[in-house]
Amino acid sequence: MNEKVVVMSTSGPEDPEKATLAYVMANAALAMDAEVIVCLQASGVYTVTKGVYEHIKAPGHDPIKKHVENFLSNGGKIFLCIPCCEERGITKEMIVDGCELTKAGKAIKEILEANSVLNY
Template structure:
C-alpha cells in the first residue's frame, strides 16, 4: 500500500495565502501519482461547498478554485472535519465539491495510525 500524504488546511477566504499553499503541495503530490488528502478544518471546511474556492485568489499564486479542481481531477480527496462543518451548517445532505467528504476525527486518526504521513504546508 502506498503512503497517503495528509495536508492540513484550516483557512479559506479568511487567509487566501494559507488556504492556497496546502492545495499547491497536495495537487503537486496527486499529479505526481501520490495518494493525497487535504484535511480541512475550521474555516477551510467552506472550501467543500461548490463555488467557494472560485472566489479565493492570492496575488502571485494560482487561483484556489483551479488548484482544487486540479487536485481532485488527479484523484485527491478533500476531508471536511465533521464538527467544523456542522458548526457552519455544512451537512452530508448538501452538494459538495467533487472529491469532498465530511469525516470524523476517527477517520483521520485511523489514517495516521496506519503509518500514513502528515505533511503541514
C-alpha cells in the same frame, strides 16, 4: 512511489495564501504518484464550499477552485470535518462533489497510515 501524504488545513478565506499552499503541495504530491488526502477542519472547510471557494485567490496563484478541481480530477481525496461544517451551517449539498464528510477518527486513521503529514 507508494507514499501516502495527508495535508491538514484549517485555513480558508481569511488566509487565502495559506489555504492555497495546502492544495499546491497536495497537487505536487499527486504529481509524484503519492496517495494524497486533504483533511479540512475549522475554516478550511470553506475551500470546498460552493459559493465561497470560487472567490478564494492568493496573489500569484490560480484561484483555489482550480487547485481543488485539479486535485480531485487527479485522484486526490478530500475529507471535511462534520462538526466544523455543522457549526458553520454548511450542508452536504453546499460541498463540492467528490468530497467526503468525516469525523476525527477517519482523519486519525489516515494520519497514522501516512508517511508524511503537512499542516496548513
